[in-house]
Every structure is written in structure tokens, then in C-alpha cells.
Amino acid sequence: MSYAPNTDADRAAMLRTVGVESIDDLFVDIPVRHRDPTLDLPPALPETDVIRHLGQLGALNATSDDLPSFLGAGFYRHFVPALVDQQLLRSEWYTAYTPYQPEMAQGTLQAMYEFQSLVCDLTGMEVSNASLYDGASALAEAILLCRGLTRRPRVVIAETVHPAYRDVAATYTSALDVDLQVVPAASRNGTSVRPNIEPLVEAIDDQTSCVVIQRPDFLGMVVDVDPIVQAARRHGARVVVVVGDPVSLGLLVPPGDLGADIVVGELRSLAGPPAYGGPGAGMFAVRSQLIRRVPGRIAGRTVDLDGKDAFVLTLQTREQHIRRERATSNITTNQALVILGATISLSALGRRGLREIAEQSLTAAHHAAEALAGAGAVIATDAPYFNEFAVHAPQGAAARLDRLRRDGNVLAGVDLGCVSSRFNDLILVAATELTTASDVDALAAAWARTR
Amino acid sequence: MTDEPLIYDLSSPGRRGVRSPLPQFDPVDPGDVLPSSELRSDLPLPEASEIDVMRHFLRLSHKNHSVDTAMYPLGSCTMKYNPKVNEVTARTPGLADIHPYQPPETAQGALELIFELEALLAAITGFPAVSTQPAAGSQGELCGLLSILAWHESRGETRSQVLVPDSAHGTNPATGTMSGLEVISLPTADDGGIDLQNLKESLGPSVAAIMLTLPSTLGLFERRIVEVVELVHAAGAQVYCDGANMNAMLGRVRPADLGIDVMHLNLHKTFSTPHGGGGPGAGALAVQAHLEPFLPEPRVVRNGGTFALAEPSPTSIGRVHSHLGNFGNLVRAYTYIRSLGAEGLREAADDAVLNANYLRASLSDDYDLPYNRICMHEVVLAGTRQRRLGVRTLDIAKRLIDYGIHPPTIYFPIIVDEALMIEPTETESRESLDNFIDVMRRIAREAESEPDRLHDAPVNAPVRRLDEVTANRRPNVRRVPKSGD
Numbered sequence: 001m002s003y004a005p006n007t008d009a010d011r012a013a014m015l016r017t018v019g020v021e022s023i024d025d026l027f028v029d030i031p032v033r034h035r036d037p038t039l040d041l042p043p044a045l046p047e048t049d050v051i052r053h054l055g056q057l058g059a060l061n062a063t064s065d066d067l068p069s070f071l072g073a074g075f076y077r078h079f080v081p082a083l084v085d086q087q088l089l090r091s092e093w094y095t096a097y098t099p100y101q102p103e104m105a106q107g108t109l110q111a112m113y114e115f116q117s118l119v120c121d122l123t124g125m126e127v128s129n130a131s132l133y134d135g136a137s138a139l140a141e142a143i144l145l146c147r148g149l150t151r152r153p154r155v156v157i158a159e160t161v162h163p164a165y166r167d168v169a170a171t172y173t174s175a176l177d178v179d180l181q182v183v184p185a186a187s188r189n190g191t192s193v194r195p196n197i198e199p200l201v202e203a204i205d206d207q208t209s210c211v212v213i214q215r216p217d218f219l220g221m222v223v224d225v226d227p228i229v230q231a232a233r234r235h236g237a238r239v240v241v242v243v244g245d246p247v248s249l250g251l252l253v254p255p256g257d258l259g260a261d262i263v264v265g266e267l268r269s270l271a272g273p274p275a276y277g278g279p280g281a282g283m284f285a286v287r288s289q290l291i292r293r294v295p296g297r298i299a300g301r302t303v304d305l306d307g308k309d310a311f312v313l314t315l316q317t318r319e320q321h322i323r324r325e326r327a328t329s330n331i332t333t334n335q336a337l338v339i340l341g342a343t344i345s346l347s348a349l350g351r352r353g354l355r356e357i358a359e360q361s362l363t364a365a366h367h368a369a370e371a372l373a374g375a376g377a378v379i380a381t382d383a384p385y386f387n388e389f390a391v392h393a394p395q396g397a398a399a400r401l402d403r404l405r406r407d408g409n410v411l412a413g414v415d416l417g418c419v420s421s422r423f424n425d426l427i428l429v430a431a432t433e434l435t436t437a438s439d440v441d442a443l444a445a446a447w448a449r450t451r
Numbered sequence: 452m453t454d455e456p457l458i459y460d461l462s463s464p465g466r467r468g469v470r471s472p473l474p475q476f477d478p479v480d481p482g483d484v485l486p487s488s489e490l491r492s493d494l495p496l497p498e499a500s501e502i503d504v505m506r507h508f509l510r511l512s513h514k515n516h517s518v519d520t521a522m523y524p525l526g527s528c529t530m531k532y533n534p535k536v537n538e539v540t541a542r543t544p545g546l547a548d549i550h551p552y553q554p555p556e557t558a559q560g561a562l563e564l565i566f567e568l569e570a571l572l573a574a575i576t577g578f579p580a581v582s583t584q585p586a587a588g589s590q591g592e593l594c595g596l597l598s599i600l601a602w603h604e605s606r607g608e609t610r611s612q613v614l615v616p617d618s619a620h621g622t623n624p625a626t627g628t629m630s631g632l633e634v635i636s637l638p639t640a641d642d643g644g645i646d647l648q649n650l651k652e653s654l655g656p657s658v659a660a661i662m663l664t665l666p667s668t669l670g671l672f673e674r675r676i677v678e679v680v681e682l683v684h685a686a687g688a689q690v691y692c693d694g695a696n697m698n699a700m701l702g703r704v705r706p707a708d709l710g711i712d713v714m715h716l717n718l719h720k721t722f723s724t725p726h727g728g729g730g731p732g733a734g735a736l737a738v739q740a741h742l743e744p745f746l747p748e749p750r751v752v753r754n755g756g757t758f759a760l761a762e763p764s765p766t767s768i769g770r771v772h773s774h775l776g777n778f779g780n781l782v783r784a785y786t787y788i789r790s791l792g793a794e795g796l797r798e799a800a801d802d803a804v805l806n807a808n809y810l811r812a813s814l815s816d817d818y819d820l821p822y823n824r825i826c827m828h829e830v831v832l833a834g835t836r837q838r839r840l841g842v843r844t845l846d847i848a849k850r851l852i853d854y855g856i857h858p859p860t861i862y863f864p865i866i867v868d869e870a871l872m873i874e875p876t877e878t879e880s881r882e883s884l885d886n887f888i889d890v891m892r893r894i895a896r897e898a899e900s901e902p903d904r905l906h907d908a909p910v911n912a913p914v915r916r917l918d919e920v921t922a923n924r925r926p927n928v929r930r931v932p933k934s935g936d
Contacts, residue, residue, distance in 0.1 A: 001791060003531070005878065005880035006877075006880060012807075017809055018811075018825075019812065023801045023805055026801075026804045026808055026827075027672075029673075032623070034705070034708040035704060036704075037577070039575055039796065040793075041452075041571060041788065044794065045789050045792075047536045050786055051540060051646040052537060054564075055784075056560075057543075057546060057560035057563060058543040059560065061542050061546065061559065061560045062549070062791075065544070069553070071552045075551055077550075082467075086505075087512070091518070091519030092517045092520065093727070094730055095517040095518040095519045097729060100860075101848070101852065101858050103849070103914055103915070104780070104912060106511070107511035114457060122494075128929065132877055133586035133590060167769055167770040169769055171747070177906040188848070192842045193545040196812030199779045204627055250494060252485075252489055266773065272547070276779075277772075278544070278584070278731075278777040279731035279777040279778075287693070291779065295485075295877075298928050300923075301928075302922035302927070303918050304917050308914055309592075314923055321620075321623075321858075325625060325627060326628070327635040330625035332589050332621075334730040335727075336731075337725070337728055342726075343458075346496060346924050347458045347508075348504045349469060349471075349495040350467065351498050353467070353469060353470075353688040354494065354497065357471055358473040360471065360472065361476075363477075364475065366479045367475075381897040386485070390570065405556075411550070411554075414552045440475075
């Protein structure tokens with residue numbers, strides 16, 4: 001079974017047209033001693049059985065229905081309206097490919113253009129591409145853009161940028177002449193943690209191509225970044241802002257207004273459930289002067305021969321299929337279907353809806369913090385925060401999280417030891433508009449029970 | 452078809468779309484917990500009703516061609532049928548509503564699926580180790596070249612060049628640059644294969660690897676592959692295979708058996724995960740044992756009966772994805788392989804290759820065939836005969852649109868004049884191919900008798916040909932807010 005419709009009679013007739021006797025004759029260019037291996041694979045399963053098998057694998061995983069979850073750290077459970085998935089299941093969307101033939105792909109192209117417009121409106125930037133793989137590779141590409149632009153070797157990156165993004169940036173730049181310098185941007189004082197951007201400001205110099213900061217930062221804090229932006233300006237360095245949770249843009253000043261040159265982030269939360277971390281979609285927005293250095297696809301508005309409004313892939317001379325080794329990036333496939341979901345979701349939520357879910361997320365997080373404090377926890381975050389905060393775990397985050405799950409039946413958060421060993425007694429707790437009062441009660445009860 | 456306004460044009464002040472969840476808590480005023488300087492004053496998003504949003508995107512979808520609409524023979528993209536059961540399994544709550552940071556004890560099914568998929572891909576390609584972390588083919592290429600560089604380094608060698616045939620996908624040279632390598636282009640021999648003499652001359656102590664595509668972008672299997680591999684290895688370099696065309700080889704040859712060192716797979720091509728209007732895809736990187744220590748981390752491992760993420764490795768090239776890759780597409784690819792089994796996969800390759808050869812044999816009277824020999828899963832025609840009539844390959848492509856068929860990949864590979872690169876895939880029936888052949892022949896006749904029909908095409912699409920020059924010169928890439936918005 002291969003979904004191939006040819007019958008044996010079809011095949012026989014086609015082989016006659018080709019002028020060979022058997023299908024084997026079509027594979028004669030393969031060295032004979034390597035031809036026709038036996039593949040050791042499990043037997044084929046009909047549809048009913050494969051669904052059952054995958055259902056069994058799924059049942060081995062705990063969903064947010066099984067365990068109240070306060071996991072965030074870049075992937076958030078947000079409300080995605082029902083119409084989004086109804087649209088994503090339309091064949092015209094998901095079984096099409098890159099709109100290289102614009103006359104047959106106006107739907108995808110206009111949706112890309114609308115996406116780019118929404119991203120610009122949310123971030124306060126002037127140009128957006130139609131996505132990169134994920135937030136992490138978007139950051140890596142931003143760093144490569146700044147390197148090409150400034151020809152400077154150093155990158156100053158705040159320790160409070162998502163650690164996996166920092167890792168991916170390190171991989172992407174490992175073969176190039178780039179000096180990634182991770183600089184602490186938060187300080188500990190006993191059980192608490194607070195912003196300290198002084199080391200970042202001091203690290204920026206005339207050899208710095210860009211400084212990378214995150215808002216809200218990986219610890220959830222909303223920090224005044226103006227001194228960093230001013231220092232970057234003084235030294236001719238570019239400012240790259242990673243957006244923590246895209247829903248925060250419903251409430252917070254857009255990074256473009258703060259002086260960002262490039263804004264990146266992960267948009268998965270707007271399009272669907274976390275899906276174990278992928279597919280996500282990397283946001284990538286810049287100032288208009290940088291448009292010809294942007295990696296990835298961009299849709300542009302134009303007209304057809306009759307003067308009718310239409311959309312087309314534009315500025316393709318940046319891309320690998322034209323420019324080859326001189327392209328801005330090697331990316332080709334992007335995350336089109338995910339950003340379509342985000343576009344539909346933002347359209348359906350609208351101005352009021354996005355603001356409401358942002359406010360509800362903020363509300364839920366602050367109630368969760370209060371409930372934890374009531375259960376005896378020490379809230380470590382000593383700064384304004386949006387929907388994530390750190391809580392102190394005296395016995396260590398890893399051990400406490402394990403007990404909270406085993407004895408308290410909650411996924412209470414993420415071990416901040418992934419940022420730095422200085423933080424391995426802190427747990428990052430996230431809440432959203434989908435966090436219920438009973439989830440918060442369960443978290444507080446679990447905390448009290450595992451003290 | 453009428454113009455569809457932008458979503459912004461469907462907006463009316465105060466109109467509501469979907470309703471937000473009911474408040475669970477007494478509201479916290481953002482102004483009480485955040486400095487007012489951190490709060491935005493304006494959120495310029497559309498305000499549209501749910502039904503208007505639904506209709507808007509539905510009408511937009513109607514302007515797209517898709518695999519489920521009709522034939523989509525885009526060469527090198529493997530636009531095969533996307534099985535619907537894949538969409539069901541990918542939406543299983545236990546595989547969709549799971550968080551990348553939940554502890555492995557609560558994600559055993561997801562880890563098992565990744566582990567097993569890597570094992571299945573290893574069995575299909577013959578390589579002992581596979582990583583499904585790359586988000587798409589080009590990210591797999593980057594991982595592959597970085598792994599090769601790390602291997603050279605582990606042997607105390609620094610190599611700075613990569614050889615790329617001139618028929619290669621543009622991603623290959625672009626990846627070479629991202630890996631810090633100088634890209635050396637190799638000319639293609641007259642029979643469409645690699646020129647061994649030229650290869651010998653190009654190899655040297657600076658060459659880290661050759662990136663070749665198998666079958667090549669000409670749709671041809673490299674007959675001298677064993678000699679190529681031997682020459683490259685003798686020079687101390689590695690062989691990277693772009694696996695975009697694996698659909699031709701399923702069950703017919705395991706690339707690892709040929710001596711290839713590294714290969715990426717495009718799960719959205721060979722293994723039927725949908726192309727999504729441009730993505731998401733999913734890559735996978737398959738390597739020989741000597742390169743396994745360098746694969747991206749974290750890797751999924753089995754300890755007895757349980758699955759876990761391996762500890763960080765000092766030799767790994769590091770992470771390329773924030774988590775474990777495009778997991779949703781891994782679920783789809785796993786579903787596909789389990790649905791087909793070994794026999795089904797081989798049947799897919801057989802029918803893909805038969806279908807391409809059927810097109811080749813059936814169209815050779817009407818179109819030039821620069822390499823007229825048995826092809827693999829795709830065939831490259833040339834519109835050179837039609838060019839003499841004043842008709843370009845672009846015109847042929849646009850005329851196909853009028854007949855309701857998506858054009859093939861055109862002007863690629865770049866070494867073929869007026870190229871039309873046609874990949875029918877195994878999921879097109881003989882009748883569908885006969886319709887395509889009929890249309891292509893009619894277009895060849897039209898080129899002779901009514902060339903303006905081709906010059907004017909398309910006339911049956913939502914729009915006619917577009918002004919791309921102005922789009923490039925004066926880019927309009929976002930809706931500019933009207934004053935007063």
C-alpha cells in the first residue's frame with residue numbers, strides 16, 4: 001500500500017510506452033551489488049490500526065488535561081480559536097507549496113502579506129519576513145545579519161535570553177568568525193533575583209556588531225532597556241530584541257518603539273498547542289533599511305497586467321535559489337502553515353481579544369504568585385513581570401519540581417538552572433488566560449504538601 | 452474571481468471576533484504591576500467578526516492550487532498526496548498538547564516516537580545514526596557540513612573548501628557559505644553525471660566535502676557514484692548527499708551502502724508530510740558511525756525500557772532547534788512509514804520512477820530532452836524547440852495554469868536551457884499523467900500555431916501575470932496604516 005493508484009495493467013501499459021520490460025529495468029544505473037536491499041521495517045498497518053498505535057503512544061504522554069501545567073519558557077498554552085484549525089485543515093492551504101507561481105497561489109501570498117502587516121503592527125517594526133524555522137534560528141539569523149552589516153566580530157548577548165536560543169546561535173556561528181559573549185543581566189540577592197543591566201551596558205564596545213536582549217526576559221522580567229539601546233547607539237552596535245511571549249505584545253510597548261533594529265521571537269503559541277516544541281515559527285522583523293538583508297521569503301503587493309491588485313514573492317535575489325553561495329541565508333522551506341494559523345488567530349482575536357488574553361495572562365500569573373506565597377513559597381522575582389516569574393526552591397529546583405509532580409500532580413514550571421547554575425534553586429512559573437482557578441489552587445496545594 | 456480585501460478592510464471599530472475565555476480571577480490592572488512607560492498606548496489590530504474572518508480566509512484559500520486540487524508536478528519538491536490519516540494522528544491530544552519542557556517521565560510516548568522514527572529512517576537509508584532535529588532540509592545541510600568540519604577537526608585537520616556540482620540546489624552552496632567554507636563549483640559531464648577528471652583535479656587537502664544530490668537534479672542516478680565516493684575518500688574528504696530525491700530510492704538502494712557519509716532527508720517530500728504553503732517541513736540527518744558523535748543534541752536515547760534525553764556531549768555540534776525539531780511533522784512521517792511498510796515504500800519509489808519515465812517517453816516527440824536516458828523520479832525537459840518559435844518556458848508554465856495544472860519547476864537546474872523539471876510522484880494515476888501529456892502536447896501545438904495564447908497566459912487564474920519588477924524596485928511588504936486608523 002503506497003497511496004499509488006496505478007494498477008498492474010496500468011504499469012504494464014506504461015512500461016510498453018517506456019520501452020522496457022519491467023520496473024527493475026528502470027533501476028539499472030544503481031550499482032548491481034547495492035541494488036534492492038531488504039528493508040527491515042515493521043509490517044504495514046491499515047488506517048484503523050495506525051490510529052490506534054499512535055493513540056497508544058499519545059496515551060503515554062501527560063497533557064495539560066492530565067496535569068495542571070505552568071510550563072512556559074518560550075512555548076505557552078494560549079487560546080487558539082476553533083476556526084484556526086478548521087482553516088488549517090483545508091487542503092488548499094496545507095497541501096500547497098511555496099507560492100513560486102503567484103497566479104495559482106494568491107491565497108497564500110495575501111495571507112503572508114497580512115501576516116507581515118500584523119507582525120509590523122505588533123512589534124512596531126517596518127518589515128517582516130514570512131517566518132523562519134523557530135525563535136532560536138531567527139535569533140541566529142539576526143546575528144548573522146548584523147555580522148554581515150557591521151563586519152564586527154563581537155556579539156553581546158544577555159544571559160536572560162532563552163538559553164536554547166543562545167545555544168542555537170552558537171551552533172550557527174560556530175564555523176564563522178563570531179565571538180558570542182554571554183553577559184549576566186540579572187543578579188541574585190539571597191533568595192531573590194532582579195535585573196542588573198550594568199554588565200551588558202559595559203560590555204558593548206566599538207567591536208560589537210549587536211547586543212541581544214529579551215523582553216519579557218527569560219526569567220519573566222520586564223526591564224527598562226533604554227540604557228542598553230543608548231549604549232548600542234553610542235558604539236554603532238545594532239539592537240536585537242527577542243520577544244518572550246508574543247501575547248505580551250498585546251500589552252507591552254512594542255520593541256520598535258524602544259529602538260530595536262531587529263525583532264525576533266517564537267509565534268507557535270498563537271497558532272496551536274505546543275506540539276512538544278515544534279513546528280514553531282520564527283518571527284523576524286526589521287527596520288526598512290535592512291530589507292535587502294533579510295533572510296527567508298517576503299510577500300510583496302503589486303499589480304497584474306490588467307492593473308488588478310495582487311501579491312508576489314519579492315526581493316528573491318536575496319535567496320539561495322537565485323543567489324546561491326551569496327544568499328542572505330540557506331533557508332528555503334519556512335513555517336508558512338504555522339504563521340497562517342497565527343494570522344487567522346490574531347484576526348479573530350482582534351484588537352480587544354489580544355489585549356484581553358494578555359491582561360488575563362498577567363492576572364493569572366500574579367494570582368499564581370500570590371497563591372504560592374500563601375502556601376509558603378518565596379517569590380524570587382524582584383521586578384515587574386508579565387506572565388512568568390521565578391519562585392525560590394531551597395532544596396534545588398530539579399528536586400522540588402520532581403516532588404511537585406510526583407506528590408503534587410502538577411507541572412509547576414521550568415528549572416532555571418538551564419540559564420545558569422546561579423539559578424538552579426529557581427523555578428520559572430508561567431500562567432496564561434487558559435490557567436484556571438483550580439489549576440492555581442492545585443499548584444498552591446502541591447507546594448504546601450511538598451514543603 | 453473578485454478581489455479579496457485585506458483583513459484590515461473588514462475591520463470596524465468596536466466589532467468583536469471570538470470571545471476571550473471567562474475571567475478566572477479578579478482582574479489585576481496592568482498599570483498596578485508594570486510601569487506605565489512599559490505599556491503600549493495603541494494596538495492597531497483589525498476588529499472583525501468571526502464569520503468575516505472565516506469567510507475571508509476561506510475565499511483566500513480558493514485562490515490556491517494544491518495537491519488535493521490537481522496535479523502539482525513541481526520537480527525536486529515531491530508533491531505527493533498527503534494522507535489524511537497523518538492529520539488525524541498529529542492531532543492526537545497526547546501528541547499535540549504536550550510541552551517541550553515537561554519531564555521525560557511524562558513524555559515517554561513522544562520520545563519513543565522520535566527514537567523509533569530515527570530507527571526507521573536508519574533502516575531505510577542504511578545509516579546507523581539519525582537525528583530528526585533539523586527543521587528542514589537546509590538546516591539538515593548545515594548540521595551535516597558542521598558535523599563534517601567537526602570530524603576533520605577531531606583528526607587535527609582544518610579544511611576550507613566544499614565542492615558543489617553546478618546542477619545542485621541553491622541551498623547547497625548557501626549552506627557552504629554558512630559553514631564558513633569556500634564553495635567550488637563542479638561542472639557536469641556530458642552524460643549528466645559528475646566529471647571524474649574534473650573531480651580529481653578539484654580534490655585536494657583543502658577540500659572538506661563534496662555535496663552531491665542523488666539522484667541528481669537532472670533526475671539521473673549517478674552511475675559513477677562508487678568511483679566518486681572512492682576518489683573523495685582517498686583525498687581525505689567526506690561525501691554529503693542531498694536527500695531531497697530519496698523518493699526515487701526507497702527500497703531500491705540504501706545510500707549508506709554506496710559509501711556516502713552524510714545525508715539529509717526531507718520528511719515533507721519523501722515521507723508525505725504536507726508542504727503547508729511553504730512549510731513547515733522537517734529534515735533528518737543520517738550519518739555513518741564515525742560522524743555520530745557530532746550529531747546535534749540533545750539526542751533521544753533508550754535506557755532499558757524507558758526513553759530519555761542524553762546528557763550534553765562535548766563532541767556534538769550543538770543545538771539547531773529550540774527543542775527536538777518539528778515534532779508534529781515527525782508524527783506524520785512516522786505514521787506514513789508505519790502505514791506503508793517496506794513493500795509500500797518500495798512501491799512508492801517504483802511508481803514514482805515509472806511515472807516519470809512514462810512522461811519522458813510520451814513527451815520526447817514534442818519537447819527537447821537534454822539527457823535522453825532512463826530517469827529516476829523526475830524528468831527534465833527543455834523548451835528550446837519552443838524558444839525558436841518565440842515561446843519561452845515561462846510561457847509554457849503559465850499556459851499550464853490555464854489548464855488547471857501546476858507548472859513544473861522551471862529554469863532549474865540552471866545548467867539546462869529553458870528547463871522544465873517535472874516530478875509527477877507515485878500518487879498520480881495513469882489517467883492523470885495522460886491528461887498532463889495531452890495538455891503538454893496541446894501547448895506544444897499552440898506554441899506553433901497560436902503563440903500569443905502562451906504569451907498571454909494565464910487567463911483562467913485569479914490574476915494574470917504580475918508586475919514583479921515594480922514589486923522589487925518599490926517593495927510594498929506591509930499594509931501601511933491609513934491616517935486616523
